[in-house]
Amino acid sequence: MNLQTPIRQAGNIFTRYAGRLEKLGIKTLEDLLYYFPFRYDNYSIISKIEQVQSGEVVTIQGTVIDIKNEYTKRWKRIQKAKIEDDTGAIDVTWFNQPFILSIIKKGDNVSLSGRIGSYLGKSLLESPEYELLGLENSSQTIHTGRLVPIYSETKGVSSKWLRRQIYKILKENRQNILEYIPSSIKENNDLMGIYESIEQIHFPKSKNLAEKARHRLAFDELFLLQLAARKRRSEWKKNLESHSFSILDYTKDIEELWKKLPFELTHAQQRTIREIFKDLSSSKSPMNRLLEGDVGSGKTVVASIAMYLAFLNKFQSVLMAPTEILANQHYQTILNLLKPAGVKIGLATGNKKQNTQDFDILIGTHAVLSKKINFKRLGLVVIDEQQRFGVEQRAIIREKGENPHFLTMTATPIPRTIALTLYGDLDLSILDEMPHGRKIIKTWLVPPQKRQAAYNWIKNQILKTKTQTFIICPFIEESESLQTVKAATKEYERLKREVFPNLKLTLLHGKLKSKEKENALENFKSGKTDILVSTPVVEVGIDISNATIMMIEASERFGLAQLHQLRGRVGRGDKQSYCLLFTDSQSGKTIERLKAMESRQTGTELAELDLKLRGPGQIYGTLQHGVPQLRIASFSDFTLIEKTKIEAEKIFPNLKSHPSLLEKVENLVTKQVSPD
Ligand code: ADP
Ligand code: MG
Numbered sequence: 316m317n318l319q320t321p322i323r324q325a326g327n328i329f330t331r332y333a334g335r336l337e338k339l340g341i342k343t344l345e346d347l348l349y350y351f352p353f354r355y356d357n358y359s360i361i362s363k364i365e366q367v368q369s370g371e372v373v374t375i376q377g378t379v380i381d382i383k384n385e386y387t388k389r390w391k392r393i394q395k396a397k398i399e400d401d402t403g404a405i406d407v408t409w410f411n412q413p414f415i416l417s418i419i420k421k422g423d424n425v426s427l428s429g430r431i432g433s434y435l436g437k438s439l440l441e442s443p444e445y446e447l448l449g450l451e452n453s454s455q456t457i458h459t460g461r462l463v464p465i466y467s468e469t470k471g472v473s474s475k476w477l478r479r480q481i482y483k484i485l486k487e488n489r490q491n492i493l494e495y496i497p498s499s500i501k502e503n504n505d506l507m508g509i510y511e512s513i514e515q516i517h518f519p520k521s522k523n524l525a526e527k528a529r530h531r532l533a534f535d536e537l538f539l540l541q542l543a544a545r546k547r548r549s550e551w552k553k554n555l556e557s558h559s560f561s562i563l564d565y566t567k568d569i570e571e572l573w574k575k576l577p578f579e580l581t582h583a584q585q586r587t588i589r590e591i592f593k594d595l596s597s598s599k600s601p602m603n604r605l606l607e608g609d610v611g612s613g614k615t616v617v618a619s620i621a622m623y624l625a626f627l628n629k630f631q632s633v634l635m636a637p638t639e640i641l642a643n644q645h646y647q648t649i650l651n652l653l654k655p656a657g658v659k660i661g662l663a664t665g666n667k668k669q670n671t672q673d674f675d676i677l678i679g680t681h682a683v684l685s686k687k688i689n690f691k692r693l694g695l696v697v698i699d700e701q702q703r704f705g706v707e708q709r710a711i712i713r714e715k716g717e718n719p720h721f722l723t724m725t726a727t728p729i730p731r732t733i734a735l736t737l738y739g740d741l742d743l744s745i746l747d748e749m750p751h752g753r754k755i756i757k758t759w760l761v762p763p764q765k766r767q768a769a770y771n772w773i774k775n776q777i778l779k780t781k782t783q784t785f786i787i788c789p790f791i792e793e794s795e796s797l798q799t800v801k802a803a804t805k806e807y808e809r810l811k812r813e814v815f816p817n818l819k820l821t822l823l824h825g826k827l828k829s830k831e832k833e834n835a836l837e838n839f840k841s842g843k844t845d846i847l848v849s850t851p852v853v854e855v856g857i858d859i860s861n862a863t864i865m866m867i868e869a870s871e872r873f874g875l876a877q878l879h880q881l882r883g884r885v886g887r888g889d890k891q892s893y894c895l896l897f898t899d900s901q902s903g904k905t906i907e908r909l910k911a912m913e914s915r916q917t918g919t920e921l922a923e924l925d926l927k928l929r930g931p932g933q934i935y936g937t938l939q940h941g942v943p944q945l946r947i948a949s950f951s952d953f954t955l956i957e958k959t960k961i962e963a964e965k966i967f968p969n970l971k972s973h974p975s976l977l978e979k980v981e982n983l984v985t986k987q988v989s990p991d
Pocket of ligand 1: 578579580581584608609610611612615616726750751858
């Protein structure tokens with residue numbers, strides 16, 4: 316057994332837990348070691364029994380002189396014990412944990428940590444953490460009497476269980492946890508050794524050491540990410556042979572298309588197109604560019620023009636979207652734009668195949684990766700909302716052409732520094748300007764007592780201005796579970812019956828059949844439906860210009876950047892648009908956070924604010940795909956990002972002389988870049 320041993324094969328204890336651990340992203344023993352606590356309970360004050368004070372959180376250590384189970388009047392079970400040390404005795408109680416009696420026996424030496432309460436004037440230790448002392452020849456405690464690590468738990472996997480296993484793995488693998496950071500870098504940056512860091516992050520001797528351990532591990536995380544990005548970049552550049560597209564031969568055609576657009580391209584769009592064209596016409600290495608732009612900033616048209624250039628150069632392009640809804644929408648948009656210019660456009664989703672044999676541009680979901688689809692001269696791959704596609708899928712699509720160019724697009728407002736850290740292998744274009752004439756989306760946080768008034772207002776707006784409304788149901792779980800769907804269905808029924816009986820409502824959720832989804836959207840698009848009630852699936856990309864009201868339930872469950880993305884579903888046409896945020900939260904902090912939506916209109920601004928208010932794990936968590944979860948480092952730690960960048964620059968590409976570091980980097984390179 317070593318640290319790479321999969322959990323499933325790591326012995327009985329683990330096999331049973333494997334499924335649950337995988338939910339936490341833990342697949343190997345090493346993953347367990349890298350599953351860090353998010354805080355510590357401070358039980359480090361070990362007190363003599365005679366000195367304890369009511370209200371204190373302490374650890375006492377002594378001998379069990381009595382332990383028994385009792386029933387309360389209501390038939391609840393209560394466990395009572397008496398513990399003695401050389402200064403006195405104290406009563407201890409637990410509730411409903413009868414199994415404790417099979418662990419702790421009269422005469423045992425125990426260590427107990429918890430809060431001192433009082434009962435009838437006597438001190439009492441209430442529901443303490445406990446462990447037996449003197450086991451396994453060690454006086455070391457892990458659940459009591461120290462800074463005790465607390466982990467995020469999942470059903471059936473408690474902090475206590477994690478602590479015990481991690482402690483064991485650590486002890487048994489001292490010789491397997493080897494330093495991989497070159498000593499000069501360690502010295503320059505005052506880094507703790509790797510074994511000690513992992514030990515101290517889980518079982519710190521002091522707050523200070525926990526902090527040093529955290530620093531070292533955060534350093535590693537960012538340092539390795541940067542090296543991996545550099546490595547990917549250099550591997551990409553090795554693909555020297557690239558199809559260089561001619562621009563000069565087709566200036567006229569491009570200009571003509573440009574003129575036919577129903578709007579004028581923004582400066583940012585023009586600049587981005589120039590950047591892309593430069594890559595596409597270079598013969599050095601294929602383009603590998605990330606196009607970042609707020610919702611509604613107009614990324615699709617930029618991609619379309621790039622694909623048109625590929626077409627003019629007699630190359631095929633493919634555009635991959637993360638959902639069927641989006642793929643269909645892109646298909647329509649691009650059909651309108653490019654069909655008149657003679658471009659043949661195909662569509663491939665799980666449920667629909669159209670012109671998948673003879674096309675210039677193929678649009679679709681993952682279905683475009685199918686073996687049945689043959690490409691001839693695939694020259695350009697466009698990936699919308701890149702984060703949903705992993706490296707493997709990129710590799711598959713890449714194989715279908717010969718070093719095709721890649722353009723990946725995202726609406727995730729990743730600050731430039733972070734983008735450069737994570738995607739240092741990509742060149743970056745940013746659409747930092749919204750199309751002209753966009754109105755500010757008036758946004759209000761609606762207090763619970765104004766709910767009915769808000770409904771009335773929505774009704775009037777719909778009737779008066781003939782516009783349409785989105786209602787987003789609460790976001791319940793990360794993936795669209797049955798529970799989410801049920802909740803949405805119930806809310807939809809309620810709205811239909813009680814709130815908007817005279818309007819036409821449609822329900823959209825991820826568990827609908829694709830035909831049903833399409834119908835729902837089609838009806839909404841064509842104006843047959845007044846209100847689209849939806850789970851947060853509409854977050855990504857859909858474009859309906861007559862929709863002017865976005866109403867979001869339980870808005871506190873979203874990050875600001877996510878709310879901003881949802882809000883971006885309206886305000887696409889020239890009519891005044893509105894966003895109504897509902898929350899039942901009473902927390903002043905939450906309200907303040909949500910209020911920021913009223914005054915701020917750009918994704919980057921909101922993302923940065925969220926970064927400050929909630930920390931990076933939160934913003935970039937769950938619905939907000941696009942940035943891999945950091946285990947321990949923080950994207951707001953610009954100092955550390957800068958430091959690790961400098962070290963990465965210094966050492967790269969000279970990794971051969973540091974084989975264990977190289978191995979770490981290579982592992983990271985082949986791993987999927989992001990979750991999902
Ligand atoms: P996103 O960047 O979120 O993918 P889209 O490409 O879907 O945005 O564009 C949003 C809407 O804005 C579309 O209806 C599109 O036609 C329109 N649009 C794009 N560029 C411009 C522009 N320069 N001026 C006006 N409208 C534009
Ligand atoms: Mg889009």
